[in-house]
Amino acid sequence: MEIMDIQQQKSEWKRKRWSIPELRGSKQEWYEIVRELVERIANNAVDMNTTPDLKVTSSVYPWRNYAPFLKGIGVAANKAGLLTITDAGVKFIESPNKRYIADLLHDKYRIFGEILYLLQSEPKTIEDIDELLCREYSLDWANLSNTRRRTDWLEVLGMIEAVGNRKWGLTDEGKKAIQDWPLVSSDVVDHTEENNQDIQITPAPTEIEELLKKLVDNPALHKKRNTYNIWIPSPNRIENLRTIVQYASEKVTRSDLFEFIENEFQLKTSSVESMMPFLKADGLIEEVGKSIYVSTSAAKAWCETGNDLDLLRIMHANKRFVGEMILAAKDDTTRNEVYAEGSKYGMNTEKSRWVMGLLIEAGILEETQYLHVKATGLGKAFAASLPMMSADNVLPENPTTEIENNVDNTPSKNDEKIQLFDALSNSARDPMAEGKASGVAFEENIAAMFRLMGFDAIRIGGAGNTDVVVKWKDNTGKTVTAVVDGKSKSGGTVTHTDISDVAIETHKEKNGADYVAIVGPGFGGDTIKNFARKKGFSLVTDKELIDIALSAKELGLSLDEIALLFKVPNGIPALEELINAQKRQLEIISLVVKTFKQEQEAMDSLSARDLYFLLRGTEISPSLEELINAFELLATDEIGVLNLIKKASPTENTTYAMQNEVQRVNKLRAIASAIECGIE
Structure with missing residues (x-):
């Protein structure tokens, strides 16, 4: 029965969340997966780093992958890194049934039962439902994913059923739910402006409140807040970060901490090296002895509460x-x-992107449409509780040591590169973009993107042909070929039904290709991902391609390195790890040069070991091996910024002096400019 009182409807709307978390596994198995997971935590709280042994499915993931959904519907809670059952979970186990899960979803998330109301008059397709929702509730959903996730759950839980012609109608249980559930009418949305005062923010623990109070008592401390890079393993970055902090709740050696993180998240040592400065700079882990680390008191308090807002407060x-x-x-x-x-x-674009990702994951920001964000009611209330810094008060010098890009982070729209990025994103979601035939603009822009990165790329297109052929020479001089299939989708999501493996295999054979990539705006569901992995097809979103192009230019990646994006199954993660490692290398080089500039007058010459002790307490905190590598690179004949003074064994004791650094930089810049002129 629909709520008639406007204030009640507004309260319902404000109380609920937008995004239903993903539940890993086949849609047909969702309900049984939930039932078995809740049964497991009913017996004992579980460590989210472990993996359950499920009988209902062969595809099993760690508990931390299931936790967002279980917590989202209220059947589980996180207590100090352990997933425990709630009263709602106990009630479900006492009498397991699909209607109860449907009740929870409707109670927690916006526009769930309201879909049933739209189907009351007549059956509709998913597209019809999405169009009605967007029109009636003033939504800017860029694709069908939000609607489809809701209808998938309604189907799984027996609320709707297929009635033919791709249409969905109500079941008897769905009709009953309409009568039982309080619904929010579309009329209320037009004048529902979330009032921050209606949302209660859980107070911060004492340890975290003290950090914020320092900013209140001494606003000048805002200027000392860092701008260092963030890097956290994905997915579920907040949960993964909590896992790391929880492990370091007692003193742990650097080697043990690194080994844990590497094994837990299948990372290389270089990636963990890149993460450590962020953990220290953002007040999560501190070094309390030589290579001895422990979580800060504030971070321990966050682990105790399990509240994502406490992490954001610390940050x-x-x-x-x-x-x-x-x-x-x-x-x-x-x-x-x-x-x-x-x-x-x-904060440059990449750093802000990381912060934004965490805010979205915590429910502080929401994506209203493609490339658009907006603070949620919770976010606005949370912001009102924080001491803020005005951009006008930022010091001109950066308080952290990092490599600075010469590229403006907010370039003009007239910049050809930015125009290409915009064109790629637009044509990925508009098959008829630029007034051309279906998919042509997207294919042309894909080819242009690969040419921008230095590949030989050409659009072929047409019936029986691949869309784009990409070629390059590997380190041995051998020509390598990849075929790229572009999938422009107005709905923003490519599914497995959009891909013909027979056609792609034919294109691959016809062009003698070594690799296959499919580029699209997004890829929905596990089916297409499993299909692509099995066939050896790399799935690349337009956003990933843009990010790779930016990093390729910024870091000078080789074509072989960029070409990791074609490799399956771990090519793109490997490329991301490589990019992260190279960015760290540049930051270390910048720090080494800066330290030489500061210390050389007093010490004449310096060794890698000298800098290791000087820089241990910095945010970057480079390892001895990283410093040795930086010294050797800067001392090469080609660069020549460092001059070897006294060779020693072990290498870490070899001393260097910095000389003619400005002239060497000018020389390198002149050579680079000459090369650029030659290839333009």
């Missing part, structure tokens, strides 16, 4: 543009506008 106290980003996205705003605001705080 806000230590890093710029965390809470301030919420204010920047108070109203519906493009990502680029938020990134531009972040640059005023010394």
